[in-house]
Amino acid sequence: MALRTDWSDRACPIARSLDVLGDPWSLLILREVFLGNHRFDTIRDRLDVADTVLSRRLNAMVEDELLNRVAYAGAARPRYDYTLTDAGRDALPVLHALARWGTTHRPRTPRMKISCTTCGQESLSADWCSTCQAALTVDNTAWRTPARPKETVALSSS
Amino acid sequence: MALRTDWSDRACPIARSLDVLGDPWSLLILREVFLGNHRFDTIRDRLDVADTVLSRRLNAMVEDELLNRVAYAGAARPRYDYTLTDAGRDALPVLHALARWGTTHRPRTPRMKISCTTCGQESLSADWCSTCQAALTVDNTAWRTPARPKETVALSSS
Numbered sequence: 001m002a003l004r005t006d007w008s009d010r011a012c013p014i015a016r017s018l019d020v021l022g023d024p025w026s027l028l029i030l031r032e033v034f035l036g037n038h039r040f041d042t043i044r045d046r047l048d049v050a051d052t053v054l055s056r057r058l059n060a061m062v063e064d065e066l067l068n069r070v071a072y073a074g075a076a077r078p079r080y081d082y083t084l085t086d087a088g089r090d091a092l093p094v095l096h097a098l099a100r101w102g103t104t105h106r107p108r109t110p111r112m113k114i115s116c117t118t119c120g121q122e123s124l125s126a127d128w129c130s131t132c133q134a135a136l137t138v139d140n141t142a143w144r145t146p147a148r149p150k151e152t153v154a155l156s157s158s
Numbered sequence: 159m160a161l162r163t164d165w166s167d168r169a170c171p172i173a174r175s176l177d178v179l180g181d182p183w184s185l186l187i188l189r190e191v192f193l194g195n196h197r198f199d200t201i202r203d204r205l206d207v208a209d210t211v212l213s214r215r216l217n218a219m220v221e222d223e224l225l226n227r228v229a230y231a232g233a234a235r236p237r238y239d240y241t242l243t244d245a246g247r248d249a250l251p252v253l254h255a256l257a258r259w260g261t262t263h264r265p266r267t268p269r270m271k272i273s274c275t276t277c278g279q280e281s282l283s284a285d286w287c288s289t290c291q292a293a294l295t296v297d298n299t300a301w302r303t304p305a306r307p308k309e310t311v312a313l314s315s316s
Contacts, residue, residue, distance in 0.1 A: 005182075007182070008264070011266065011303075011304040011305055012189070012257075012260075012270065012303065012304060012305070013256070013257045013258075013259075013260030013261045013264065013266070013269070013270050013304075014186065014189055014253055014256045014257045014260060014270075015182075015260075016260040016264040016266070017256040017257070017259045017260035017263075017264065018182040018185060018186070018256065019264075020263075021256065021259065022180075022181075022185070023180075024163075024165070024176040024180035027172065027176060027180070028172065028173060028176070031170070031172055065263075086263075087259075087262075087263040090259055090262060090263060091259055093251075093255040093258065093259075093284050094252065094255040094256055094259060095172055096255070097251040097252040097254070097255040097284055097285065098171070098172045098175040098176065098179065098252060099170075099171045099172045099175070100171075100251065100285075101171075101175045101179065101245075101248055101249055101251075101252060102171030102172060102173075102174040102175035103171045104248060105175075105178075105223075105245040105248060106166070106171065106174040106175065106177075106178070108169065108171070108174070111171070112170065112171050112172075125283060125284075125285050125286045126251050126255055126283075126284045126285050127255065127258075127283050127284050127285070127286075128283045128285075128286050128288070130286070145169075145170065146169035146170060146171075147169055147170070
């Protein structure tokens with residue numbers, strides 16, 4: 001990702017992460033892909049973002065190996081699905097840590113709820129189920145988001 | 159924080175967090191304050207950042223209530239210490255989640271180690287001691303950073 005400063009070779013892993021994950025749009029794009037929104041038009045409409053901005057971010061995220069770009073059939077011209085790579089999946093705790101900070105320090109209702117689908121309980125951690133001790137991954141996490149407060153959405157990587 | 163897009167009033171707590179924490183420099187400044195570096199000159203030298211950039215970020219972080227600015231005596235002109243507010247302290251899991259992602263997906267040696275000082279064990283979570291189950295906060299967390307690989311530094315908020 002072309003930040004003003006290149007941190008890809010810094011000794012500190014926080015700085016190396018920020019070289020890839022330090023762009024707010026990229027984290028919101030990851031949020032959408034976790035929620036099962038894999039196509040350009042859907043992501044654009046949900047984020048209310050300009051085509052050029054989204055296109056640039058998606059290209060960078062594919063190059064940084066956060067997302068896979070997969071052509072899908074049935075469209076007049078080539079169209080793509082964006083799915084999570086292992087590195088993209090592993091960014092989930094970053095989103096959760098941000099969600100928990102925002103819920104506490106910039107509160108609004110309805111609030112977002114992060115649940116473990118292994119035991120069904122709300123998690124009090126970014127990456128660990130505080131009830132059943134399972135590591136929270138895309139495979140056992142569900143969100144109740146403020147946009148759809150009556151629905152619990154199981155996350156998906158593809 | 160003046161991002162290009164104002165996300166302070168978004169329904170999603172991830173977006174509201176990114177409005178404040180979505181700037182990479184701000185997260186690296188928080189890293190330094192957690193490590194006990196509270197003064198402008200020290201933070202500037204460690205981050206290798208321009209005075210104007212650092213000054214603008216520190217002002218925004220005080221305004222966003224991530225940092226307190228406290229004048230200290232003994233200098234010819236007014237000088238300040240920057241200490242963590244409750245909101246700043248609570249950003250620790252965001253830094254830990256980034257550190258863990260970077261350690262896994264952009265690996266380098268020596269690696270950063272996050273430990274719980276309650277039990278002395280390395281943590282496998284961003285916000286929770288996977289050994290003794292304590293919530294990881296500034297008061298019971300230590301880092302062994304790549305910059306000082308032989309030393310374990312207990313975090314501090316002031």
